[in-house]
Amino acid sequence: MRKFTYLVPKTLDEAISLYQSYGERAKYIAGGTDVLVKIKEGKLAPDYLISLKHIISQDRPFLNHETGELYVGAFVTHRMIETSPLVQAHYPILYDAVKNIGSVQIRNVATIGGNLVNAVPSADGAIPLITLDGKANIYGAKGQRSVDLLRFFLGPGQCDLERGEILTEVVVPRLLPRTGSAYIKHGRREAMELPMLGVGVLLSLEADMETCAKAGISLGVAAPTPIRALQAEKHLVGKTINEETLAEAGKIAGEESKVRDSIRGVAWYRREMVAVLVTRMGMKALERASRNAEVGMGNK
Amino acid sequence: MHNFCSVGKRVPKIDAVEKATGRAQYIQDLKLPGMLYGKILYSKFPHARIVSIDTSKAKQLPGVRCVLTAEDIPDIKMGVYKDNRPLKKGKVCSYRDEVAAVAAVDPETADEALNGVEVIYEPLPAIFDPEQAMKEGATLIHEEHKTNVLRMPWKLHYGDVDAAKKEAAHIVEDRFTTTWVTHCCMGASGSIAEFDPANNLKIYSNTQIPSLAQKDFLDALTAMGLKGNRVRVIKPVIGGGFGSKLDTYAYEYIAILLAYHTRRPVKVEFDRTEEFIATSTRQPTITYISQGCDQNGKLLFRDINMILDNGAYTSWGATTPSVMMMPITSLYRVPNVRYEAKCVYTNNTYAQAMRGYGNPQATFAIESTMDMLAEKAGIDPIEFRRINANKPGDVSTQGLRITTCGLEECMDAVKEKLEWEKPKGESEGVGLASLIHVGGGARVYKSDGCGTIIKMNDFGKIDLFTGATDMGQGSDTVIAQIVAEELGLQIEDIHVIHTDTDICPWDVGSHASRTTFVAGNAALGAAKKIKARLLELGAKQLEAPLEKIALRDRHIQHQDDSEKRIEIGKLLRKAHFSHGGQMLMAEYFYDPANENMGKDFRGNMSMTYTFGTHGVKVKVDEETGKVKILNYVAAHDVGKAINPMLLEGQVYGGVMMGLGYALTEQVILEKGENMNPNFRDYKILTAKDVVPIEAPVLETYDKDGPFGAKGIGEPGCVPTAPAIANAIYDAVGVRIKDLPITPERVLAAIREKKGLDLCGQELGRDDVDECIIEE
C-alpha cells in the first residue's frame, strides 16, 4: 500500500484550508472504509489524508423539537444511528438500513457522510434518507449551502460537492402524522453484503388510516444513482393502501428502474424484485404506521 | 465400552489459546534477517504469445535485487502431469500465468518494479468451455499435447449397464453442472526460501504435503544443477488447507529461484486478491447421469459421463475422478456401473483438490437423481435409499470392502431429528442425501503411510514427531489424545511436533480425511512400543507379573493393589540414571493395508469407509426464489469420536462450506478472468449466515481405526448440495440441476413450472408487455 501523511484538523475551516493547501494530492477520510479499500486497490493514491473524525460535532442523530427536523451529522457512525432510540422509534427505515451495513466492526467506524459522498448506487444509507426527503448541508471555502439529497447524487461515485467541500449533515423534515416506513437490502448473505437491490418505502396515511396521503419509494442499485420511483409514488397517493395497490406501484417502480446485468445480479431479476419488495416494504410501512398511530407515537 | 481418560473427551485444541490471542506464527508473521520480498507479474491475457519481455526498467529501480523471467531459469516441470512451469515461456494459457518475478528490499519497491516490466503479447484465440475444447479442431491450449483432453483415461464398466437398462422398470436421466468455488483459507499462501552457503535449501511454506513437497523441491534443485543438495521444509502455523495446499505452486518455486539468485531469504506472500486469482479452485463438472431401478426400487444400474474443466494446467485435482468412482460405484448397492470422465484443458484457471476431492460434484448428481428415481418408482426417498443401502460386509462392484457401515442408522437419525413425516408449512420441504467417503486412508500414491517417532524424557513427558500436518483441523490434539490414552498420560504431557521435514518422518499428506486414521495409527503404534517397555520396567520395579500392571494417571500400578504404584517419570529416571542406563524412544511407520486401483480401477482404496446422511428442512420464498434453511441435520458414522468437539467442528465447518457450495459461492470467470477476487463479491457465508445444525454422531467402532475411529475431515461438505436441491423440490416442485442454487435460478424454475416467462407473464401471449431482458 502506498504511504500517505495523515492530518487531523479540529475544525471544518482547518480541514478546508488543509485541503486548499494540498489540492488534488489530498483526500478527506472519515471512517476510511471506502477510502482505504480504494487506496489498497490502487484506485486512489493520495499523499495526504485529511481526517474528519476529530472535528468537534454532534456524534449522534438528534431532533430539533421546534421544527421537528431530524439532524444526522455527516461524521456520525452507522452504529450510532443504529443504536439511537430516536431513530429506532421514529425512523425505522433508517434503522432497517444501517443495522445491516457490513458488520459491527464496519459500523463502528464507517460514517453516514462517507456513505453518501462515496455515492455508489448501492449505498444503504442513501435510500432511507432520500425517501425521507433529506437535505444535505454542505460547507466549503465559499460558505454554507444546502441541496436536496436526491439531487446530491450525480452518477456512480459522483456527488454534488465542489472541490474541498465537506458534507456536514443531513436534515430530515418533520414527518407527517400516521407515517410508517421500511427498508430492505436484498442480497445473498446476512452480513458483509452490498445490496443487489435496496428498496425503501414510506407511507403517510389520512386519518382513515388507509388512504395514502404521501408516498416515498426509493431504490438502490436500480439506476446509476439512488433514485425515487416518482410515478409509483404518484400512483399510490389518494388510493387505499393494500397489497393490490402496492403491487401496482411495485410494478410501476420496476418499470421506472434502470436495472442492469452485473456480476452481482441480473437485470430481469432485479426488476422483478423491485415489484415484490416495494409491495412487501409497503405492507410493512403500513403496519408500522398503524402501530405508531395506536400507541400515539407518530411524529408531532 | 472401554472407560477412556483422554479419548472421546471434548478437549479444546491444544493451540487454541495461542491462535485466539494472536500469538501463533503464520507465514505472514515470519521475517528472516536480510529477507527480500518477491512479487509476481501475471498474464494480461487468457491465451497469448509472449512476444517480448523487457525487464531493464525494473532492474534499474533502486532496491530491486533481481528480476526473473522464463529465460533466466532452468526448465522446472511442475504438477502431476508436468505441464506447468514456475515462469511461462513462449506463451501464456490463463490470466494467472506467471510471467516475471522480482525480489526487492520491500514489498512496495517490488510492486513498483512489476509495473516496470514491459511484456508484449500477441493474443491467441482462447477457449473457456470444456465441451467446446473437446471438439475436433478446437484451439489447443498445449500444442505439443495434440489434444485438449488429458490422457488420463478415467473409465470403468462393471456388470452390464446396457442390459440393465433394458430390464429397468424406472429410469431417470439428466444433466447436472457444478462451477468454480475456492477454498478461502483465512491464512493466505506464502513461502520463504533460503539457501545456506552450501546451497542447501530451507523453505518455510504453507503445505499439507511436506514430504511430497520436499521431493518436488529436490527435483527443482536437480533442474537447477544442485542435485544431491538437501531440502528442508518447515511449516509455519497454517490457516486452513481444504486441499489447496496439496500441490507445490509456482510461487514457491519463484521464492526458491529468487533466493538462489539473490543469495538472500526471499518471501513471496499472497494478498487476498492474489489468493483468489492465483490459487486453484474446485473442478467444475458437467455430468450426464442415468440411473434405473426395478419394480421394487432396487437399483439396477448407474451410468455416468462426466467432463471436468481442468483449466490450463494440471494439478492433483485432475485425479479427482478416482475418488468420484467411490460414490459412483459404491454409494448404495449398484450391480451395474459405467463411468467415464474426461479432464479437459481450457484457458480458465486451473483446478485443484478441494475438500471431498470430487465427491461433492459426483454426489450432487447421484443423490439428486436418487430422489428423482424414488419419485418415479413411487417410493419415499428414505425407504428407497434403505432398499439400496450398503451393509457391513458388502463388497461393491469396484471391490470396496465395506467393514463398519452405519448408513441406515444415519438415515434414521435424520428422519427422526428432522421430523421427516410431520406435515410441513407452505413452501416448506425436506430433503436428504447420503455419502460414502474414504475413512481409513486412501491409496492414491505409492504409499499411504505416516511415520511417528516418540521420545520420552526423564519426567514422563513426550516429544512426538509426526509426519502429519495440522493445518487447523486439530490433528495435533487428536494425536496427543491417542497417545495420552495409550500411555496413561495427560494430554499436556504430549508435545506434538509436525513442522519440520528435518526431524519429522514421512507422510503422504493431510488429505483424504486420513490423518486421524493413519497418523493416529502411526502414533498409536509408536505408543504401544513405548508402553511395552514401560510395562516391562514397571513389572520389574513393582515385582508384579506383566499382565497385572497398567498405566494410569501418569503412574504404573498394580491392578489389584492400588498401593503398589510408581510415577512414570520416576521409573524413567531410575532406568536412565543407572548402570547401562536407557531412555525410551520408539518409531512406527503405519501404512494401511489398502490397495492401489488396478487396471480396471478395482481395488479397496481405503481400509474402511465413512458414511453419513444429511437432511435439511427449507422454506422457499416463491416470490424471490430465496431458500431459507430452517433446520439441518448432518449424521455421520465416524467409527469413534476421538474428540467430539473437534469432530463437530469439522461437521459444522463442512456443512457451512457445503451450504456455500450449494447456494451462494462461485468464482465468476468471464472469458477466463476472475471478476470477483474479493470477499465482497465472492459469497462465502459469514458467521451470521450459520444455520441451526445438529450433528448426531454414530459410533460403529471400526476394528482398524485408532480406538475405532474413521476419518471425518471431508464428509461434512459432501452431500449438502443435493440434500438442499431435494428439499427445494419437495417444497416447491422445481429441480435445480446447476450450482449454485441462486434465487434467480429458483425463481426462474418456479416461473417456468407455472408456465410463465422470467417476468411472470404467461408464455405465448403477445398482448402483454414484452419481457425486457437487458444486456
Ligand SMILES: Cc1cc2nc3c(=O)[nH]c(=O)nc-3n(C[C@H](O)[C@H](O)[C@H](O)COP(=O)(O)OP(=O)(O)OC[C@H]3O[C@@H](n4cnc5c(N)ncnc54)[C@H](O)[C@@H]3O)c2cc1C
Ligand atoms: C467490509 C465492508 C462492508 C461494507 N458494507 C457496506 C454495506 O453493507 N452497505 C453500504 O452501503 N456500504 C458498505 N460498505 C462501504 C462503506 O463502509 C460505507 O460506504 C461507509 O459508510 C463509508 O463511510 P466512511 O466513513 O468509512 O467513509 P470514508 O471511506 O472515510 O470516505 C468515503 C468517501 O467520502 C469522502 N468523505 C467522507 N466523509 C466526507 C464528508 N463528510 N464530506 C466530504 N467528503 C467526505 C472521502 O473523501 C471518500 O471519498 C462496506 C465497506 C466495507 C469495507
